[in-house]
Amino acid sequence: MPSRRDVLIGGAAVALSTSALSVARAAAHSRAKDPASLAPDESYWALTAGAYAVDGRYIILHGGGNNPHPRAVTSALATYDQMASSAPRPHNYTLLGRKEQIRTRLAAHFQCAVDELAITRNTTEGLNIVAWGLDLQAGDEVLISEYDERYAGAVFEQRAARHGIVLKTVPLPVSPSAEDVVARYAAMMTDRTKLLVASHLTDGWGFVLPIRGLSHLANSAGAQLLVDGALSFGHVPIDVKALGCDYYATSLHKHLTAPLGTGALYVRPDRLQALWPLYGVRYDAGDIRKFEAIGTRSGPTIAAIGQALEFYEQVGPANKAARMRYLSSLVQSALEDVAGVRFITERNPALRTGLARVAVDGMTGKALTSTLRDDYRINTYGNFPGPDDGVYISPNLFNSARHMQVFATAIREIAARSG
């Protein structure tokens, strides 16, 4: 039997697993160290990794998609679900009542005010709220970066098809510099440009786009900036005020490892009143909750965001960011001099995160993904047609230095076979 710390919620006891508590103990042990010196401490991180329920047959390196959850999240979710299904009223509503407390905690992580943050279902929903909620007219222009075509591109294409807005894609090079990105957006702006869209961390590569510079560019031209933060929240600390953006959409089920179907949308307070919600609602236009009124919602899913936040807070956002950067750097150094292999990600060491792409000459990302999965049981993602097609790796707290070495060895073997 796991040892239990019982938390009373709506009259039901929810047991936090021993693994969550071991993280707390390990966190206490870590206090003496700074994030960079804690990052390679495998014994500390093994305790943290042990708090996750991971199918041990696989090495999971596709955290940019979905991640396994800490046991504290899965067990809370199961218990909450039992409560809610045993008597939806009152239990589902008691659990939904925790939304305000969760909003307060999330807002502290975004470094914004509580009334500036909506709890959505994912990044896609946040992007859609902004895409459809802005009063854009036919001929108004929206600029997205080349790296945003897959996600924001799909959303705005539909608005272009239905309402005649003009969607323009800003071409960006591999490993773009901040100045270059801002200059390229600026060069494509006209007096009809109403919105710029940019990922904070780019899908498939992990480049860091200069959000602060783009905010300044947009706002000084009377336009606005929407950030796709799907890959940043829970991976690197975020300060939306310092970024200066108008909107920031993220998913909580990615790096934060909150329950599937959870996300958040930051809306700058002076933009809130004018932004329509996706659904018809009877909320005040100045209330951020208008974006959450989508009919009945799952109390268990929302309440269990609390356990994911608790876990993240125990680990510490700065410690997690440093650990992710360290794990990815192990792959980079192991593959540095290997013929036919390229490790590609953000070049600026001050901005580097855990996200990266690994390409093997002569192999598509799809083929590399399948070989890693079928021959090595390593889960990655790769389908980025172009000269640097490869697999996108994105570690999380359940990964170890050994996982990164196994991955690097697999890549070395595959490159030797295909070379």
Ligand SMILES: Cc1ncc(COP(=O)(O)O)c(C=O)c1O
């Ligand atoms: C950059 C980016 N934006 C948006 C999304 C969509 O996220 P979700 O499915 O959680 O809405 C993803 C998913 O991988 C992504 O990588």
